[in-house]
Amino acid sequence: GNSVTQMEGPVTLSEEAFLTINCTYTATGYPSLFWYVQYPGEGLQLLLKATKADDKGSNKGFEATYRKETTSFHLEKGSVQVSDSAVYFCAPLERAGSYQLTFGKGTKLSVIP
Amino acid sequence: EPEVTQTPSHQVTQMGQEVILRCVPISNHLYFYWYRQILGQKVEFLVSFYNNEISEKSEIFDDQFSVERPDGSNFTLKIRSTKLEDSAMYFCASSSTGTSTDTQYFGPGTRLTVL
Numbered sequence: 001g002n003s004v005t006q007m008e009g010p011v012t013l014s015e016e017a018f019l020t021i022n023c024t025y026t027a028t029g030y031p032s033l034f035w036y037v038q039y040p041g042e043g044l045q046l047l048l049k050a051t052k053a054d055d056k057g058s059n060k061g062f063e064a065t066y067r068k069e070t071t072s073f074h075l076e077k078g079s080v081q082v083s084d085s086a087v088y089f090c091a092p093l094e095r096a097g098s099y100q101l102t103f104g105k106g107t108k109l110s111v112i113p
Numbered sequence: 114e115p116e117v118t119q120t121p122s123h124q125v126t127q128m129g130q131e132v133i134l135r136c137v138p139i140s141n142h143l144y145f146y147w148y149r150q151i152l153g154q155k156v157e158f159l160v161s162f163y164n165n166e167i168s169e170k171s172e173i174f175d176d177q178f179s180v181e182r183p184d185g186s187n188f189t190l191k192i193r194s195t196k197l198e199d200s201a202m203y204f205c206a207s208s209s210t211g212t213s214t215d216t217q218y219f220g221p222g223t224r225l226t227v228l
Contacts, residue, residue: 032214043119043221044156044204051214089156097169098161099211100146105155 002027002094006104009087013080013111021075021107023064023090031092033057033066033073034101038087047075047088080111115139117220119205125226126195134190134223136205142218144211145188147180149173149201150222156204162188163211195227 048057053068091101206217
């Protein structure tokens with residue numbers, strides 16, 4: 001089956017630092033790609049998505065570009081805030097009967113003042 | 114903004130007991146899903162549901178599991194005889210078109226603890 005590799009956490013950054021969370025995947029074809037975020041004590045929230053090669057998804061200052069050649073979808077933010085502290089999940093949407101998300105292990109981000 | 118809701122937020126049960134986890138998907142969505150996350154592990158797909166039948170299920174979704182849409186708003190996951198290893202966070206999700214670019218929206222989850 002398909003798989004997702006995310007950089008191991010936890011990641012600890014100071015406020016206003018630059019963030020990169022790497023994500024690579026294996027898939028048949030070119031799936032839509034998603035980043036979800038899980039804030040402490042909450043469920044999974046869509047952060048951003050990209051549906052085709054070279055698309056850039058963006059939301060709340062976060063960005064990720066669909067790189068077909070490297071099968072990657074790295075998440076970046078130029079200046080993190082304490083409120084960005086959460087677990088981030090990369091997930092391609094693959095078809096196996098129906099469309100289903102295959103999640104990475106998640107990367108925990110802690111931002112300190 | 115419409116959202117997926119789930120009840121209860123936390124369920125504690127004894128091994129061998131039946132549990133029903135409830136979800137109310139976004140009202141105009143047609144595709145429904147259950148995922149689970151065992152503590153410290155990945156979020157895993159369990160089952161997808163459309164037009165009152167299962168579209169796809171994973172190896173995890175064995176005969177102990179069932180899903181139902183008993184009315185026009187609820188979507189339930191039943192575990193017939195719970196095992197210790199069923200302890201996990203269970204997430205319900207829904208989407209509108211079920212296509213290759215569709216977004217699945219998740220509920221806040223139900224934490225199931227089996228003693």
